[in-house]
Amino acid sequence: MRRRLLSSTLLVAVIAVLLLGIPLGVAVNRLIQEEATQELTGEAKSLVGDVEYARGQEQPIDPEQLAKKYPERYIQIYARGIPDQVITVGTEPPRDRSLKADAQSESGVYVVVIRDKTQVEQQVHAWLLLILALAAVALAVAVGLAVVQSRRLTLPLRDLAMIAERLGSGEARPSKHRYGIQELDRVAEVLDRSATRIADLLAREREFATDASHQLRTPLTGLTMRLEEIVAAADDPGVVKEEGEAAIVQAERLTAVIDELLAAARRQRHAQTAVVELDALLDQQFIEWGPAFSRGGRKLTLAGTRGLKALGTSGGISQVISTLLENSLKHGGGPVTVTTSSTDKSIVIEVADQGDGIPDDIAPRVFERNMSGAGGTGLGLTLARALAAADGGRLELVRPRPAAFAVFLRPVGDSGRYRVVSGPA
Numbered sequence: 001m002r003r004r005l006l007s008s009t010l011l012v013a014v015i016a017v018l019l020l021g022i023p024l025g026v027a028v029n030r031l032i033q034e035e036a037t038q039e040l041t042g043e044a045k046s047l048v049g050d051v052e053y054a055r056g057q058e059q060p061i062d063p064e065q066l067a068k069k070y071p072e073r074y075i076q077i078y079a080r081g082i083p084d085q086v087i088t089v090g091t092e093p094p095r096d097r098s099l100k101a102d103a104q105s106e107s108g109v110y111v112v113v114i115r116d117k118t119q120v121e122q123q124v125h126a127w128l129l130l131i132l133a134l135a136a137v138a139l140a141v142a143v144g145l146a147v148v149q150s151r152r153l154t155l156p157l158r159d160l161a162m163i164a165e166r167l168g169s170g171e172a173r174p175s176k177h178r179y180g181i182q183e184l185d186r187v188a189e190v191l192d193r194s195a196t197r198i199a200d201l202l203a204r205e206r207e208f209a210t211d212a213s214h215q216l217r218t219p220l221t222g223l224t225m226r227l228e229e230i231v232a233a234a235d236d237p238g239v240v241k242e243e244g245e246a247a248i249v250q251a252e253r254l255t256a257v258i259d260e261l262l263a264a265a266r267r268q269r270h271a272q273t274a275v276v277e278l279d280a281l282l283d284q285q286f287i288e289w290g291p292a293f294s295r296g297g298r299k300l301t302l303a304g305t306r307g308l309k310a311l312g313t314s315g316g317i318s319q320v321i322s323t324l325l326e327n328s329l330k331h332g333g334g335p336v337t338v339t340t341s342s343t344d345k346s347i348v349i350e351v352a353d354q355g356d357g358i359p360d361d362i363a364p365r366v367f368e369r370n371m372s373g374a375g376g377t378g379l380g381l382t383l384a385r386a387l388a389a390a391d392g393g394r395l396e397l398v399r400p401r402p403a404a405f406a407v408f409l410r411p412v413g414d415s416g417r418y419r420v421v422s423g424p425a
Contacts, residue, residue, distance in 0.1 A: 009146035010139070017135040028127045036120045040101030040113050043070060047111040048103045051077055055109070063089045070113070074098075078110040093117075156184045163191050167198060204386075273391055275412055278308045278340060278349065281318055285338075289325045293336065296329065304340035310347040310409035312391035317349075317409070320395060323384040324351040324405050331355070332403055346408040350398065357401030366397055 047070070054061050066075060066089045075089035092098075093116035104110045156177075163175050174192035178185050230244060282302060293300040310317070321338075328336045334354025341348045358366055369382045381395075388395040393409040 006143065006146045006150060009142055009149075013139050013142035017138055021131055021135050025128050025131055028131065029124050032120060032124050032127065036099060036115075036117070037101060040099060040115060041103065043073065044101045044103035044111045044113045047075065047077065047113065048105045048109050051079065051109045051111065052105055052107060055079070055107075061087055063087060072115060072119075074114040076112040076114075079108065153181070153184075156181065156188075160184070160187055160191065163188075163195075167191065167195055273311050273313060273410075275309050276312050276314050276317055278310060278317075278347070279306055281314055282321070282338060282340070282349075285318065285321050285325065288322070289329070292329055298329070298333075299335040300325075301335060301337045302340075303337055304350075305342055306340070308340055308342055308347050309412045310393075311412060312393060312409055316387040316391050317407070320384045320387050320407055321349065321351065323380045324407075327380060327405075328353045328355075328403070334402070342411065345411070346393075347411050348406055348408055350404060350406040352399070352402065352404035354402050357399075357403045358397070360400070363397060363400040367395070 047066070050066075051061060061077065070089070073090050074092045075087075077087040077089075079087075092114060097117055098114050099117040099120065100112065100114045102110065102112045159175075159177060163177075174195045175188070176192060177188055286300060286302060290300055325336065325338075328351060332353035332355035336351065336353045339348075339350045339352070341350075367381050367385050385395040388407055388409075391409065393407060395405065395407050398404050398406045
């Protein structure tokens with residue numbers, strides 16, 4: 001790239017110098033030639049005046065005095081009334097190197113002034129050399145500027161390449177380097193944002209591993225104990241049946257925890273927001289959860305505005321609503337109402353029941369990991385909030401007693417990518 005910049009800049013400079021230097025050289029040559037001719041013409045006219053004055057005063061024309069007054073000139077003076085008499089001053093230069101001018105008066109005085117144009121050519125050559133020197137200086141300055149500019153461009157690009165390589169190797173930290181070039185600064189900003197997102201993804205992966213190891217330990221321990229009881233009571237069918245049923249419950253709990261963790265991990269890796277029709281999504285949730293609420297003698301109702309659309313992912317929003325419905329079924333009481341509404345800033349899905357609600361000591365920390373007031377895994381609401389945030393939304397507890405949770409989603413047309421909706425509906 002540096003060679004391309006240098007060669008292109010040098011080419012542009014050479015073209016500019018040629019386009020300006022050649023006409024300038026021609027103009028300087030013509031100007032010096034015209035100036036020398038005008039000088040000779042002026043001298044010839046001056047000589048005519050001198051001769052006229054000398055004749056008027058009846059004084060002789062002194063060639064020596066004229067030679068001193070007009071050095072390096074060859075002069076011929078013709079005067080009417082003096083037949084075949086020509087006054088000459090100086091030495092005549094070669095015809096091929098002479099520059100000639102003449103003048104004539106009304107009284108018949110005719111003067112010819114000739115000079116050697118070697119000096120004129122030397123002056124022209126001097127000016128041309130000066131123009132060439134300036135052109136060389138201009139080319140040198142252009143090359144210098146090209147070198148500086150190429151370094152200014154290539155060094156940041158190398159730096160950005162190193163930053164991108166570090167990102168690819170897993171070293172995800174923003175560099176915060178800026179170079180004073182708008183386009184390169186834009187690339188640096190994008191890389192910094194990518195580094196931040198990659199660091200966030202790596203942190204979530206580590207959290208996933210930590211959560212998995214921590215949350216799976218208890219169900220696995222309980223399942224192991226149940227299996228040991230089964231082995232110990234192999235001769236007692238009643239105990240085997242009871243412990244086997246308990247082991248199945250532990251296995252189901254373990255499966256639920258694994259599903260929640262893996263769903264969160266897949267969501268964090270691959271989610272891409274799109275327009276989601278909430279009616280179809282909520283109808284599917286009612287089909288899945290309706291029988292469970294009916295068996296528990298509880299009513300599940302959908303209310304609010306229909307036909308709403310939001311930005312997000314069907315899987316993520318479904319998982320959040322499913323978690324809220326499961327919590328209401330397990331820990332809540334009375335009828336459960338799912339209400340949809342919209343504002344200028346957000347689309348809201350509220351899930352509320354008529355149970356005892358959330359205790360005051362737990363309500364401020366209900367979304368913290370491992371926080372459960374009824375023997376749960378302590379991950380459901382935490383992962384649900386993470387899923388909502390990944391879609392650019394937010395999950396909030398809007399009322400502790402009776403419990404009411406609300407999901408705030410981005411409306412269609414919102415341009416704030418990765419923006420979390422702020423403020424309640």
